[in-house]
Amino acid sequence: MVLTVVERDGEGRLTAESAEVLAAARDLAEELGVPVAAVAVGETGDLPEDLAKQGVAQVHLLQHELLADGGPACTGEALAGLVADLRPTAVLAADSDRSTEAMAWAAARVGVPLATACTAIRPGSGDDEWEVTRERSGGILLEDAVLDAPIRFATLRPGAPSPSETAAADEVTVHVVVPELDAAVPRARLVDRQPRAAGMTLATAPVVVAGGRGVGSAEGYAVLEELAGLIGGAVGCSRVATNNGWRPHSDQVGLTGTRISPDLYVACGISGATQHWVGCMNARAILAINTDPEAPMVTRATWAVIGDVHEVLPAVVEELRRRSGR
């Protein structure tokens, strides 16, 4: 069995990432000649309906009062118990924070390795040896690795080849599983949750105007804000800007900031270091503004303007205003 950890969104529907992982699980299961089963935390809700569409006929629902606010570690403990009972061939999950953390705990408890950030997983010729491809250094490098374990735990990065079509399952069998969780074990508990403020975020903005060292100061971002306003975008920055206290960390694009995939990325005075590049490489188009024509951001961009951001940006803003008559 290929056991697949699935997550649900705020409306209780299967997340897109989970659907992607299920597609990968189906391919793997078919190759191995074994079934796919899903595992989720909580009530039944719409899950059987959503899973049927994915061709999944079996779901294990972990239900325990400690799971409500126990966080990923607690889910991981429950998952480990289920894995010990079912002895699946593989356990797959999306590479979300929550699932990865639960998988890390479960793999540790079961005593097996875990391959995170995988882009591919292939059963190998050796009995226990499978091969995985995983992202390293934020995805600029790929690593081919052997995953040598009786039960293969892996989390999958989004963006796998588009999910194969599948026949819907006729019926989904729901197994309610009440894990054994020792109430005396010290655990973290969720004690408060503040809903996210509505509005455009860096991660979802169609256009991002970002500034790096070349912007020179916190005040220097005013013209980036202005341009962003004119083209419906959010403002982002490089780590140099964050470290200098010019912008909050929530604006940072990159490996340790936010990874974005806007239609247009405007990179102002940003060199394009690897750790920044992995955050913006999925942009559909890049416009680089830089004094250095050899900067990696410039050579990788769709369009470039060679020049000082302090001259180029005000001129662009003025030109846009002139054209729109504002």
Added chain:
Amino acid sequence: MVRPLDVLVCVKRVPAVGAEILLTADARAIDTRHLGFTIGPHEECAVEEAVRLVERAGGTAGVLTVGPPEADEQLRYALSMGADHAVRVHAPVADPDPEATAAAITSALRELPPYDLVLFGEASADAGHAQVGFRVACALRRPVVGGVKGIEVDADRVRLRREAPEGAEVHEAPLPAVAAVLEGLNLPRYPTIRGRLRAKKAVVRVVEAPQPVGGLRTLRLRHRSEAHAETIVLGRGAAAAPAVADVLAELGVVR
């Protein structure tokens, strides 16, 4: 109530790569002959947080790495930021697999004096397995929270703030506890000259710990294939503004 805290931060020596990454001839690792080394930004924030917690409450901030003797350089950097003591768990290889790393840290923690709070980065900067902290917490049966962007200690409990898809969450755990933190938790300080001098003189405690090899073995690293079309240079300086405006209009982004 404030009481003294003993905090330990786990850090990893990683190559400080630039815009191009070169690989070794056997493609198993990054060619580091011309590179410096560093600790990841998440871990830098973890060190800063440990130092701040101890500045406020008293106690000690320790730093630990699993690595070869060269990794002392990263421990000394943490000491120069204000950590009080450093431990290196000797490892013959620079990049052990995550099970081996976790096993080494777990057994070192069983030998060392007890810590109230053990901090990890969410993921190491090079390998990014995103699991060593959770493995250690599991082995030691400690509460753990990941993705942490805020830490508050109150007597025998710690409150840990994190972002989740539904919004900002606060988790509470009894001490001793483990947290995996994210950059943005704070703004790490630059080491002072005094800090650097102190760090140079400090003694790094070296301990041995069993490191059973785990089941994840690197075969090779490779570059992700990236096809770049030739960059279209729209112009130089302010004179490029009309061409930029044309491109923006063509893209349909101008409001």
